[in-house]
Structure formats: C-alpha cells, structure tokens
Amino acid sequence: MNFLENLVKENKYPIIFIGSGITKRYFENAPTWEDLLRTLLIKSGQEEDEYYAKFAELSSKYNQDSFKVLTELALIIEKDYNNSFWSKKISMDTLTLREAHEQEISPFRAAIAEIFSNLKPRSGVEDEVEDFSKMLSKARMIITTNYDNLIETSLQKNKININVHVGNGGLFDSSTSWNDLYKIHGSISEPNSIMITDKDYEKMKRSSVLVNAKILSSLTESPIIFLGYSLTDKNVQSLLSDFSDNLPYSIAQAANLVGVVEYKPGLSEITQVISQQSESKLYYTSITTDNFTSIYQQIYKVNQGYSPNEISKFKNAFKEIIATKGQEGNLDTVLTSFSDLNNLSEDIKNKNIVVAFGDKRVIVKIPTVIEYLLDYFFKENNYPIEAMLSCITNETKQSQLPVSKIYNSIQQSGYRKELVSNQERLDRNLQYKLNNPKDMNELTSKIQKIGVKTSHLLDNLNTDDPMEIFTCANTEVPFGVKISYISLHINNFNREKLDAFMKYILKDYLGTNHLTTNIRRMFLAYDFL
Numbered sequence: 001m002n003f004l005e006n007l008v009k010e011n012k013y014p015i016i017f018i019g020s021g022i023t024k025r026y027f028e029n030a031p032t033w034e035d036l037l038r039t040l041l042i043k044s045g046q047e048e049d050e051y052y053a054k055f056a057e058l059s060s061k062y063n064q065d066s067f068k069v070l071t072e073l074a075l076i077i078e079k080d081y082n083n084s085f086w087s088k089k090i091s092m093d094t095l096t097l098r099e100a101h102e103q104e105i106s107p108f109r110a111a112i113a114e115i116f117s118n119l120k121p122r123s124g125v126e127d128e129v130e131d132f133s134k135m136l137s138k139a140r141m142i143i144t145t146n147y148d149n150l151i152e153t154s155l156q157k158n159k160i161n162i163n164v165h166v167g168n169g170g171l172f173d174s175s176t177s178w179n180d181l182y183k184i185h186g187s188i189s190e191p192n193s194i195m196i197t198d199k200d201y202e203k204m205k206r207s208s209v210l211v212n213a214k215i216l217s218s219l220t221e222s223p224i225i226f227l228g229y230s231l232t233d234k235n236v237q238s239l240l241s242d243f244s245d246n247l248p249y250s251i252a253q254a255a256n257l258v259g260v261v262e263y264k265p266g267l268s269e270i271t272q273v274i275s276q277q278s279e280s281k282l283y284y285t286s287i288t289t290d291n292f293t294s295i296y297q298q299i300y301k302v303n304q305g306y307s308p309n310e311i312s313k314f315k316n317a318f319k320e321i322i323a324t325k326g327q328e329g330n331l332d333t334v335l336t337s338f339s340d341l342n343n344l345s346e347d348i349k350n351k352n353i354v355v356a357f358g359d360k361r362v363i364v365k366i367p368t369v370i371e372y373l374l375d376y377f378f379k380e381n382n383y384p385i386e387a388m389l390s391c392i393t394n395e396t397k398q399s400q401l402p403v404s405k406i407y408n409s410i411q412q413s414g415y416r417k418e419l420v421s422n423q424e425r426l427d428r429n430l431q432y433k434l435n436n437p438k439d440m441n442e443l444t445s446k447i448q449k450i451g452v453k454t455s456h457l458l459d460n461l462n463t464d465d466p467m468e469i470f471t472c473a474n475t476e477v478p479f480g481v482k483i484s485y486i487s488l489h490i491n492n493f494n495r496e497k498l499d500a501f502m503k504y505i506l507k508d509y510l511g512t513n514h515l516t517t518n519i520r521r522m523f524l525a526y527d528f529l
Contacts, residue, residue, distance in 0.1 A: 002285070003272050003287060004295065004298045006256045011304060012221060012222050013138055014138070015140055016136070016299075017224065017226045018144040019144070019145055019146065020229075022146070023119070027122055027150075028120050029119055030148075031115065034070070036115065037073055039115070040108065044081040045084050045089050045090060072197075077108070082107050093114070094114050094117075095107060105192060106192055109186075112147065113188040116188050117188050129154070132292070133154035134296065135296035135299045136151060137309065138300055140177070140222045141179075142180070142182070143181075144182070145184060147183075148188060149187070149189065151181060165181065165182045166183045166193045178315055179308050223258065227261050227295075229260065230262065241277070241282070251274065258285065259272075259285045261288075261295060262286060262289075264289060266290055267288060268289070270295065272286070272288075273285070365387060366390045369391065369395070370506055371391075373402075376406070377502065377527075385406065385413075386416055389426055393420060393425050393426040395429060400521055405527075406430075437524070439528065443487075443524055443528065447487050450485055450488070454476065455485070457474055457476065457477060464493050465494065467500070470501065480516070483522050487522045488525075490526060498526070
C-alpha cells in the first residue's frame with residue numbers, strides 16, 4: 001500500500017507543508033529567488049550587470065553554496081535599496097517616507113510584499129486550483145515558507161477561517177494544533193516579517209525548534225506532506241534531518257508518515273517510491289508527478305465526520321470551559337455523561353457517548369424512528385431509556401410503534417423523569433400503543449388483505465426467507481402486498497433470516513424509502529414473536 005492509499009485508509013488529516021513551487025504553479029509572474037533579487041537590485045537604481053558581478057563574487061567566496069550566496073546577496077541589496085529609498089532616488093506606490101518612518105517598515109521588504117501582492121493567476125489551471133482549495137480544508141495544520149496569501153484566499157472561498165500565525169507568532173501559544181496556518185518565512189500582510197537575508201535565517205534556526213516540536217507532537221495522529229518543494233531545498237532537508245532524530249519508526253512506518261511531492265513536467269502518472277535522505281538517513285515516500293489534481297483529490301477523501309476547522313472549534317470550546325471552570329473548582333457543573341468517564345475509552349468503542357456542556361444537566365440525543373427500531377430490536381446504539389422514551393413522546397398517538405420492551409423496562413427499573421419532557425403526552429402515547437393492537441390477532445385484522453391469486457403466487461415460492469418474498473420479481477405482486485404477506489406469515493420464517501431481513505429494511509431500504517404504515521405494522525408483527 002502506497003503513501004496516498006495509506007493516508008485515505010488510516011483516515012488521518014495531514015500536516016501540509018507548502019513551498020514556492022505551488023505559487024509558481026498557479027501564478028504566471030511568480031518570481032524565483034534570483035528573479036526577485038535581480039528585480040529589486042535594478043529597482044534600487046543599479047545596472048543589471050551589478051547583480052551578476054556580486055553573485056559571482058559571493059559564489060567564489062562561499063564555494064558555490066547558492067543558499068549562502070542568495071541570502072547574503074539579499075542583505076546587500078536590502079541595504080542598497082533602502083538607501084535609495086531614503087535618499088529619494090526611488091519611490092514606491094505602496095509606501096511613503098513618512099509611513100516607513102512612523103511604522104518602522106523596511107522599504108526593501110515592502111517592495112517584496114508589493115511584488116507578491118500583484119501576482120497574476122495562471123490561466124488553464126482553474127479546476128486544479130479549486131481542488132487545491134478543497135484539499136486545504138482537510139489539513140490538520142498548514143506550514144508554508146511562501147509570502148503570498150494564496151492559502152488564505154483559497155480557504156476563504158470555502159468559507160473556512162484559519163488561525164494565521166506569521167513568523168514566530170503562535171509558536172509559544174498553547175494551541176490545539178488544529179486549523180492553524182504557520183507562515184514561518186513571513187507574509188505580505190506584515191512586510192517586516194519577510195525572511196530573505198542570512199541574518200533572517202540565523203534567527204529562524206532558533207524558532208525552527210519550536211515549529212518542529214509542534215509538528216512532532218502531532219505525528220502520531222497526522223502524516224506530513226510536502227508540496228511545492230524540491231528535495232534539494234534547504235527547508236526540506238533541515239526539517240527531514242530534525243525529524244530523523246525523533247522518529248523511532250520502521251522503514252515502512254516512516255515512509256507512510258512523510259511524503260514529498262516532486263514536480264516532473266508532463267508526468268500524468270503518480271510514482272511513489274520509498275527513499276532515504278542521505279544526510280539524516282530518514283526514510284520517506286518520494287511522490288513524483290505533474291498530476292497534482294489526483295493528489296489533491298486523494299487527500300480530500302480523508303473524512304473524520306468533522307473538518308479540522310470544526311474540530312478546532314470544539315477543542316477550543318472544551319479548553320476554554322475546562323480552564324475557566326477548573327480554576328473555579330466547578331468542572332462538575334459543566335461536564336457530565338451517561339457513562340462513567342473512567343471507562344470512556346472502553347465504552348466509546350461500542351456506543352455513542354454524549355458529553356454535555358451546561359449547568360448540571362444531561363443532553364439527550366433523541367433517536368429517529370429508524371434509530372429507535374434498530375435499538376429496540378438489535379441494541380445498535382444502546383440509547384439510554386430516556387432517549388427512547390423521548391422518541392415515543394415525539395410520535396403521534398396513532399402512529400404504529402412497538403413499545404412493549406420499553407414499557408417492561410421502565411416498570412422494572414424506572415427512568416429519570418426530568419430528562420423526558422411532556423410526561424402527560426408520554427403516558428398517553430405509551431398506553432395507546434400498548435393496546436392498539438393488543439395482540440397478533442388484532443393486528444392481523446388491520447393488515448391489508450391479500451387476494452387469493454396473489455397469495456397463491458407467493459405461497460408457491462415455498463421459502464423460509466422473507467428476503468425472497470421481498471425481492472420477488474413478479475409484477476403482479478405490489479410492494480405493499482409483499483410486506484403484508486411477510487407480516488401475516490411472520491411465524492413461518494427462519495428466525496436468523498428474518499432478523500437479517502429486518503436489519504436490511506432498517507439499515508438499507510429505509511435509507512432511501514419512506515417508513516410506510518405497512519412497514520410499521522410489519523415491525524409490530526415482528527415484536528409479537
């Protein structure tokens with residue numbers, strides 16, 4: 001099983017890293033690092049050749065280490081650009097001298113923000129960008145080294161508000177580690193936060209420990225996917241190296257935890273190979289393709305019932321209430337459950353647990369009629385007796401519904417009356433349903449009569465399985481007649497086959513069809529067995 005298949009099978013929301021390759025993929029004028037620095041050097045008033053001369057000088061100094069060359073070159077160009085701005089040799093549409101002075105904004109970084117604020121969307125990739133936006137909604141946490149706001153605007157299109165942390169922001173917060181976007185290299189919304197010089201990266205080395213700590217704490221629950229990075233990228237190499245010291249997993253386990261998507265132009269297939277980083281010896285899955293749409297669609301299949309955005313809201317609500325009420329010594333007033341919380345981890349495997357917020361009250365989930373019947377006959381959800389009684393209360397008096405087991409239960413063990421509203425209506429409904437009909441003979445008189453010819457056709461099937469009656473293809477036998485026949489001959493069927501048929505009706509057939517009076521009467525007949 002490959003990385004993407006395992007992601008869907010394990011159904012875990014991933015941590016997603018997004019690099020500059022994604023910005024270049026979706027914007028036609030997105031600059032490379034070199035393009036950006038060369039543009040800013042020219043804007044500072046220097047000739048383009050000055051860029052190449054300085055680049056060659058630094059390449060010789062740092063033995064062709066392009067990362068070191070570009071970060072120091074950025075420091076030099078920042079000084080030149082800012083000097084030109086303050087000496088009024090150049091001006092900017094988005095920043096005045098007064099604004100730069102009063103807000104202490106670096107003109108050089110404001111110019112970078114201006115460039116990335118004016119990116120032009122690439123045509124022909126609109127559908128893929130839509131899939132990218134949907135995929136982001138399934139990220140437990142997003143970490144990006146990009147300055148632009150593509151991620152934020154993509155989420156906003158899907159009406160998802162994410163917690164955005166710029167630079168070191170949020171790294172020291174006690175967060176839930178859900179629904180967070182960390183822009184660790186800065187953002188165009190805060191120009192001074194933009195990281196680009198060697199001094200910036202030296203500062204980042206200290207904060208990267210905090211970033212990695214947040215990620216590592218979530219690794220047991222969430223795999224990591226890198227999008228828009230190259231394996232030669234210093235950011236990826238640094239992160240993988242840090243992970244390798246803290247991942248005590250086998251090769252297969254590590255490969256299923258870390259996936260690096262590499263862009264290969266024109267490759268429609270998705271190749272997934274377990275690889276090893278030479279420096280750290282960390283194993284990961286290398287995913288090579290130009291078919292990003294398929295990758296996005298695979299990630300979007302992960303579904304835990306609630307989105308990371310919704311989970312974040314619940315976790316924050318729990319956290320806030322527990323923190324405030326805990327300090328007051330009043331946690332018992334806001335947390336309660338039908339189950340002993342000491343056994344919650346065991347109970348939750350077999351039943352739906354309700355945890356309620358409120359003033360010493362229990363919230364009862366009232367089952368639907370179908371859920372009621374599943375629980376009544378098969379104990380599918382183990383609803384508390386009060387929930388079942390609430391369902392009976394909500395029904396009309398004349399509606400057909402088996403209640404004898406519920407009535408016998410409350411006669412023996414009672415129930416918490418404060419949890420069932422409208423006690424008078426409940427008593428009335430219970431008494432009516434217990435006596436209408438009283439027994440199988442009375443029910444038989446109410447069931448739709450079946451003609452001799454039709455009855456003979458069904459008798460000829462000579463079966464002890466009600467499913468064979470139900471699926472009979474003879475067009476002369478209407479659906480309602482089949483149900484009535486099963487009700488009238490309920491004692492003649494094999495019990496195991498009958499139980500399986502009743503479960504099928506409740507779980508499958510009624511998922512797309514109405515609960516008719518005939519079907520309700522069939523369940524009354526089933527209850528009389």
